[in-house]
Amino acid sequence: MRKPAYSNKHLTIDERKIIQTGIENRSSKADIARVINKDPSTVAKEVRKHRIFKPRNTYKRPIICIHIRECGKACRGRCARYEEPGCRIRDVSPGACNKCASSTGCHLDKYIYDAEHADKEYRRDLVDFREGINLTTKESDRIGSIIAPLLKKGQSVYQIMAAHKDEIGISERTVYHYIETGVFKSSGIDSFSLKEQVSRKQFRGKYKPRREQTDYSGRRYSDFLRLISDNPDIPVVEMDTVMNSPHGPYIQTFQFNQTKAMIGFLHHEKTSDSMASTLDMLQEKLGSDLFCRLFPVILTDRGSEFEKYGVFESGPGGITRCRLFYCDPMQSSQKPHVENNHNYVRDIIPNGYPLGRITQEDLDVMFSHINSTARKSMADRTPYEMFVFLYGKETADILGINPIERDKVTLKPCLLNHVYKRTNLL
Numbered sequence: 001m002r003k004p005a006y007s008n009k010h011l012t013i014d015e016r017k018i019i020q021t022g023i024e025n026r027s028s029k030a031d032i033a034r035v036i037n038k039d040p041s042t043v044a045k046e047v048r049k050h051r052i053f054k055p056r057n058t059y060k061r062p063i064i065c066i067h068i069r070e071c072g073k074a075c076r077g078r079c080a081r082y083e084e085p086g087c088r089i090r091d092v093s094p095g096a097c098n099k100c101a102s103s104t105g106c107h108l109d110k111y112i113y114d115a116e117h118a119d120k121e122y123r124r125d126l127v128d129f130r131e132g133i134n135l136t137t138k139e140s141d142r143i144g145s146i147i148a149p150l151l152k153k154g155q156s157v158y159q160i161m162a163a164h165k166d167e168i169g170i171s172e173r174t175v176y177h178y179i180e181t182g183v184f185k186s187s188g189i190d191s192f193s194l195k196e197q198v199s200r201k202q203f204r205g206k207y208k209p210r211r212e213q214t215d216y217s218g219r220r221y222s223d224f225l226r227l228i229s230d231n232p233d234i235p236v237v238e239m240d241t242v243m244n245s246p247h248g249p250y251i252q253t254f255q256f257n258q259t260k261a262m263i264g265f266l267h268h269e270k271t272s273d274s275m276a277s278t279l280d281m282l283q284e285k286l287g288s289d290l291f292c293r294l295f296p297v298i299l300t301d302r303g304s305e306f307e308k309y310g311v312f313e314s315g316p317g318g319i320t321r322c323r324l325f326y327c328d329p330m331q332s333s334q335k336p337h338v339e340n341n342h343n344y345v346r347d348i349i350p351n352g353y354p355l356g357r358i359t360q361e362d363l364d365v366m367f368s369h370i371n372s373t374a375r376k377s378m379a380d381r382t383p384y385e386m387f388v389f390l391y392g393k394e395t396a397d398i399l400g401i402n403p404i405e406r407d408k409v410t411l412k413p414c415l416l417n418h419v420y421k422r423t424n425l426l
């Protein structure tokens with residue numbers, strides 16, 4: 001038997017309008033398929049995938065089980081035998097309830113096929129598939145509606161998957177991947193929604209290597225290790241950025257590895273020029289000689305805000321003031337001191353707390369409390385005490401580092417109560 005020669009092309013908006021007209025005229029899927037020169041299964045999949053669900057009104061008839069007469073008045077809710085009546089027009093052919101003559105008195109859930117809505121939904125799905133996401137927009141919205149309220153309650157992805165694994169239908173690893181790549185942004189979910197950013201092993205060959213847009217020759221982590229090997233006593237400062245929203249503001253942090261002291265500066269732009277302006281300001285306040293003693297070598301990651309190494313290394317007049325080195329791609333663990341010290345920052349400014357009304361004075365207070373926290377690794381000395389011992393109290397004053405009595409050190413959000421009250425968080 002000769003196989004029909006179908007067009008094998010994507011459905012157009014005109015063909016979808018023919019499908020809608022066929023449904024309204026109660027034509028079968030086979031008849032509609034012959035008109036648009038498609039296989040009947042194509043029409044069936046199109047209608048089932050893009051029809052709009054219209055739930056029934058349960059006010060007067062909450063129970064419509066086909067066994068209700070057998071159960072009698074004892075039927076008060078859904079039981080193991082609960083089964084709703086079927087409808088051939090809705091469930092078999094053509095698969096939607098458009099202009100159904102029985103629609104007014106029908107007590108069943110309904111499905112409506114709208115050609116323009118179906119075409120728009122198809123176009124969105126086409127974009128999603130080309131972006132390499134194995135979810136349609138409708139599916140991502142459905143999954144997002146499940147996990148968004150639970151993440152806001154502080155639950156982890158593992159907790160959510162344990163309770164809704166079958167309903168979500170994808171693996172825990174895939175959920176993390178989709179959150180990190182912004183698939184659920186329309187549901188208000190991004191990386192900052194996670195209770196804790198987990199570190200998962202990256203298998204060889206699974207992830208594509210990051211393309212280097214900047215020439216890091218002479219400034220790679222291997223170059224940094226050679227420099228430290230040749231000059232073991234040279235002070236190293238680790239630099240990073242803390243943020244609670246990709247739209248800012250941003251906190252640029254510096255960790256002095258010799259003393260474990262940390263300072264931070266507020267920025268409203270995440271650019272190299274904005275971040276380098278902090279070094280310009282510090283060089284002016286400290287003087288070139290003291291600045292070069294404090295910041296001879298800076299180690300940071302390959303974030304876009306640090307990629308213009310020239311504006312960091314050269315001060316006013318083009319004179320070199322420091323050396324800048326970069327960690328390997330996706331290896332922030334190569335600057336562990338600043339990463340670990342961020343735990344103190346997160347104790348005071350948790351993820352999700354807005355930074356829009358925080359000031360530089362607030363940051364100075366916060367880092368003063370952090371720097372006044374005794375460390376076991378320094379024989380119960382504080383970073384402030386070590387910094388003052390090496391560089392003097394005057395230098396600490398210039399950097400905004402002040403001593404806090406040990407019993408008055410606060411590492412909780414209540415330290416910045418005045419900020420959170422202004423943003424209605426308390």
